[in-house]
Amino acid sequence: MSYYQKVEWTITPKSVPKVFRNCPKCGEKTHYVNSTKFRVNANGKNLDVWLIYNCSKCKSKWNMPIHERVNPKEIDPKRYDCYIKNDKDLAHHIGFDPDIHRRNNSELVYESMEFDVLVSKVEHKDYTEHSQEITIRCPLSLNLRLDKLLADQTGISRSNLSKTLSDHLPLKKRIKDGMTFILPGDC
Numbered sequence: 762m763s764y765y766q767k768v769e770w771t772i773t774p775k776s777v778p779k780v781f782r783n784c785p786k787c788g789e790k791t792h793y794v795n796s797t798k799f800r801v802n803a804n805g806k807n808l809d810v811w812l813i814y815n816c817s818k819c820k821s822k823w824n825m826p827i828h829e830r831v832n833p834k835e836i837d838p839k840r841y842d843c844y845i846k847n848d849k850d851l852a853h854h855i856g857f858d859p860d861i862h863r864r865n866n867s868e869l870v871y872e873s874m875e876f877d878v879l880v881s882k883v884e885h886k887d888y889t890e891h892s893q894e895i896t897i898r899c900p901l902s903l904n905l906r907l908d909k910l911l912a913d914q915t916g917i918s919r920s921n922l923s924k925t926l927s928d929h930l931p932l933k934k935r936i937k938d939g940m941t942f943i944l945p946g947d948c
């Protein structure tokens with residue numbers, strides 16, 4: 762008889778992805794940094810909202826469209842308030858939003874992004890094996906591969922993980938919120 766220890770890994774990124782795009786001033790593709798500031802332009806029945814990015818080299822601005830020529834009544838008042846107040850959480854959230862970035866053809870840079878993993882036990886059972894059932898909690902789209910996360914958490918190299926676990930786990934897949942898998946005891 763074997764029991765699993767059920768745990769949750771809550772993953773919180775420490776930064777927001779940069780955007781790799783052409784900077785007209787630098788004359789080449791550079792990394793643009795999320796300034797966490799919005800620009801709002803309300804003109805009668807038309808509302809425009811942008812999230813401001815800055816070129817990491819020359820600080821030039823790129824205003825990424827969030828809403829273009831929408832009726833202000835269509836925007837939730839609480840959300841509008843967040844735009845006006847430069848709400849950091851919302852700016853971070855939008856920084857990860859794959860739909861908005863796809864719409865703006867922005868190429869997100871996830872390399873060298875760091876994240877915190879909070880491990881919490883869901884079920885306290887006696888268990889005879891050390892196998893763990895792990896559920897990922899990660900509402901943001903992190904573009905993080907499972908093998909990278911496991912290597913960081915277990916200290917085992919990605920090549921060794923591949924040798925021992927590739928038959929059981931989708932190691933090359935990106936993690937998703939709610940994803941559950943079993944990590945054997947010898948890991």
Ligand SMILES: [Zn+2]
Nearest residue numbers: 784787816819
């Ligand atoms: Zn530049």
